[in-house]
Amino acid sequence: MFRYTKTVFSQVSRKGRNRLQNNVSHIPDNAPRLQENENWLQNLSSEKQLEPKISKALKLGNSVKKQIELVEDYPNGHIINENDKIDNHDSTKDYTIISTPPQTPFIHIKSPLINFTNIKYFNHSFNKQSNAFIDVRIVKCKSGDGGDGCVSFFRDANRAVGPPNGGDGGDGGSIYIQTDPAINSLAKLSHSYIATNGGNGAKDQLDGKRGKDILIKVPLGTLVKWSFDPKIIRAFINDKLENMTESNSNHNIRNLLKHQFVDLDCVGEFATDRDPQYIQLFRKSYEPGEGWVFKEKDHEYHIGKQWFRDLRHKIKKHDLVLDNDELLVDKFPLEGLDLDREMDHPVPLLIGGKGGMGNMHFLTNLIRNPRFAKVGRNGLEQYFMFELKILADLGLVGFPNAGKSTILNKISNAKPRIGHWEFTTLSPTIGTVSPSLSKPSFTVADIPGIIRGASKDKGMGLEFLRHIERSRGLVFVLGMDRPEPLEDLKVLIDELNSHGITKTHNALVICNKCDVNPEQTFAKFNSIQRFCNEMKWDICPISALNNENIDILISKMSDLVEHGKNSYKRAIKINLESL
């Protein structure tokens, strides 16, 4: 709150005082006193030398380009190939640690480019197929810059130049994120979110206006990952693919993204950790001791004065502390931010820059007329990838035409498209099943069919598997009209494995279309049952078309959900590389 004190009154004449009293509501007095400034600067200079890590970090911080460098020469001057062995490479991880503190201020890692982008962004056919349902978006986010401090001096009729009273710049707006259960698609996300900058400080010690924050609302089940500007990657891909045959095949693009490495500086939860948990983000703010706004006399003039050089030296320490504070908050989880539950409060994605100090902070015994202030700190500009992973209790997996949509239609309120041709389902559908009054209802997701070679981008690829990753259990749907449904089941398991879904211990197998050729179906069913016994999976023969065994199926699905609640903590570890 503003203070109106005697000090200001004693500095002006009686006439002035009267006027001041009349206008008192316009003239706040919360400026630091000369002695307070002296003490502050004195403390700064007596502070012990800052950690070398901080100053090293600052040098790195200014080379923001480092983060977006696509590294070809890995590890010793060549592009890394699928079969190349990397010393100390841990295949269970999505990155390789190159160096850790104390050699470097940060944990330096290399990770495949595919972990920070999505193939959908680079292939038109993918986009066309899924334009009805948007489950991946790469979005530019920028927090606001801090406003500049103001250079101003108190004035009245009797005093041309009074004490400095330039206010501080306002802080830049921040970007926050929160889940909203009322939203179920990423379609409404903007291409960019840019928070406003803080306002500049003004005379009479008025601080600048704070920049407006932005709140991004996303559906439950959204995974937010640090990403690259898709334009940079597109240019890079086009360049690399120019000489390749079938250059725009998904397989080529995926391979390129997998074998091109990104160089990143990371940090652990605590300063002593060696495990990279967060990507360190860097602001392009000024060098410590720099970043001044001058009025009347310019930089050249000030730099020639010993008193200014002394002040700058002290303020350098203040800037270093600011930088360090920023480094502590400017980080983002390497594996992404998993928003899989309702959130009471929004979480910050990017924090706005701090406002610069007004000239009132620089009044000292030596400096009576500080004709300078500090500029605001920069905001952060980053790209984030939003991936929606539907939160359904069970996921239906099967070959195209196995009857998945028909089953969902029979058991739930969902009305998916059904057709006798393959790939009728082009985007995931969720249905809610209400088994009985005594049992809780549950949700089931139907995703486009999977075929042999899906992991090599055949058919619709594995793009939609992200939507069953979080389910409590998997439901395999087999068409008994197929020549070898057991083989189909094995192919499905293989394809899931290649996507990183290896723990399929809570599963149910539906043998659909049992009405077709009942004699042959019996033999096929027996062999599948033997396999299921070995896997300890339940099995259910049905005819969705004829409504046969649907009640039993619903009951088995309900048991699967219940069982999943106890034993199936998290269906799948989020495997960055296979996304």
Ligand SMILES: Nc1nc2c(ncn2[C@@H]2O[C@H](COP(=O)(O)OP(=O)(O)OP(=O)(O)O)[C@@H](O)[C@H]2O)c(=O)[nH]1
């Ligand atoms: N005879 C018979 N036909 C069935 C049965 N269930 C589904 N069908 C038919 O099989 C065809 C494919 O059914 P869908 O439900 O669209 O199959 P899907 O697995 O969703 O197919 P995709 O959308 O391509 O993944 C349709 O013509 C259905 O009528 C069944 O129990 N018996």
